[in-house]
Amino acid sequence: MKVLIYTILVVLIVSCAKPKRTPYLIYTPDSLNLTKVELYHLDQEFTLFDQAEREPESTTWAFRSDSVPVGIYQLRTDNGKAITLLLEGTMPVSVQYENNKLTILGNSTTKELWKAQEITEELNESILTLGNSFPDSLESNAFNLHKDSVFALVETHKDNAQKKIKQIINHNENTLLPLLLVQLKAGNHHLFDYSNDANVYFDVAEYLQTYNPNYKPVQNFIHRVDSLRSWVYYTSVTLPGKSLPDISIPNAWDAPIALSRFKGKNTLYMIWNSESKESRKITKELMRWTRPYRYKGLDLCLISTDTNKEKWQNAIKEDNLPIWHLCDLKGKNSPVLAGLGITNIPTFILVNKEGIIIDRSTDKADITKALNQLIQK
Template sequence: MRYFVLAAMALMFLYCTKPQKTPYLTLKPEQDLNGKVELYRFDETAHLFDRAIQAEEGHWEFVKDSVPEGIYSLHINGEELASLIINSTFPATITGHFQANDQRLSVSGNSETKALWKCEQLAQEAAYEIQQLVASRPDSIVAEEFVFVKDSFYTAINAIINKKARDINRIANNHRNTLLPLLAMQFKAGNHYLFHPEQYADLYYETSNQLQNRYPDYWPVKQFATHVDSLMNRSLFNAITKEGRTFPAISVPDAWKQEVRLDSLISQPTLFVIWKSDDAASRHITGQLMRWTRPYRNQGLQVCLISMDNDRDKWLSAIKEDRLAVLHLSDLNGDTSPVLQQLGLSAIPYLLLTDSNRIIVKRTRELDDLSTALRQLMKN
């Protein structure tokens, strides 16, 4: 009997002294948490990875034997609260207010997530600053001042975006061997990309290669790589008429089917408008084109419209309706016109502004975007 008691006591001692698993993530809320506390991992879809258990003193702990690197999302009662990057640093602790409308969270033991939250904060600051800037715009503007006022807003918004992009990129570079650069490339401030795909195409390409080398089998990385491949193909295509390049030497027939070499036209600053008579966005531009360009045409700007129409009568009718007293060209092949491909364009309308040396100084789809470039070009 004595041996039986001793054996039982030994077993109890071993059980009580058996080391417990260390949680890889602990939450220390500053208020009571009730309900489900879950962690989702992003792969092809966001799927439930782990569910926290409530420990002593109101702490919540995530405990699991194996935790793969990846992008995770913390959910409280089914509501997404924060994004995390779980790398190789364990354990991590998050403290603060775990409420959707009062996210004051801090993290220790996970520098990648700390950096991610700083980047997210910068993106939110950019959105707020842009919102405040737009809210300060006057309700009414004298017509003569509209272009200049609008230009100042574009300049101010771009300054905000560029500054935040530099700050975020600096942080991402300090964590280049993690998944942070992947998330940083996708940040937006409202409807503004902080890293616009066309402007930062080289950075997208560099980031994709770096991620594929480190995380070749992680689905979000493979998906990003596919997006970047498409972007690079498009960028190479678009580069034909990229700002700073020489305008392509191509020919397009005029209304009398006489071939006109576009490069031979450019002996002075020239604005090419690629449009179509039954395209609403195109007609929005042509409807204001003559009035909008008048002061620049008086200073020597040449305007040439290249139509993607396939109906001669509709094309000529639109020219008459919008009183477009400028040079017009079209091969009347419509959407199958080789002109689009020769100019590296995949959509209409487009505006290409060149200087007198055939160098493209501005490429845009909005007439108002030309203001600064035109003023500078005509000044010189």
């Protein structure tokens, strides 16, 4: 009877015991001396997500968890290695060193990431080789020719690598992979940069917005791309050589003033805000700074991004600015900012008598050079 009772108890204990969970990630390192293998998840920054257990009588380490959120991860070991992974639902994933090469099973997205990283590493090696190709001594003309040749070859290598990365991006739209690929660098060279590859950034932002809009790194990236859109728009609508958009803005008496009324005179526009320290630093010296140009016919027009009419007008009086002043009191939501593509305060836009933009800048020294060239003509 006692034997039967013991048998039943053992059966009950075994049946009630919690089964060991199946690993979602298995890591087989190239070193037998590891004491710690950890997985870090990227949110605002990489934070510890899980710690692996070493399997009994094995070199394999296993990660077990009930829930693994989609995201970018780093597998880190106590020997200093860090391996980037994209975990997106397919489990288990197996990472191992085989013939001194890192391989992965069960995760095609990470495999594509590593492929892109290899392309970038090859580009980096090509750039270093080209950079080291300069002879010890060259005459100035020969040096410039060699330099130009090297730069052209770097751009060729970069373009080839970029084409390969673009293909990987296009084949992995419904993953987080494009988020990482568009930010790849080879040394100091970005494979994609804001000024030349804005459309790539726009496309990737659309992919990510559809795929995983709530993931913090995606939100941060989309925010940067939104700023890029404004910058691209700014450089397109206020590009030197283009006509200034004919926007109407209220003056201090709420009468709409069209910017086209300034045609016939060289005009310097300054977009500013009375609560901006940098703006006020300039407006306090604006009349003295522009006096030589105003004597030669330059007109001044200050377009404010204020929302408080009293503060705006008080600043005008304090800084003694007897010139044109326009403001719709809508602040950052002003359609004027959108119409001119302005993202930074203060910003200068210099326009000639025909209404053609000569220069635009956030830097006073730059706009002074443009003023000197325009007024001398």
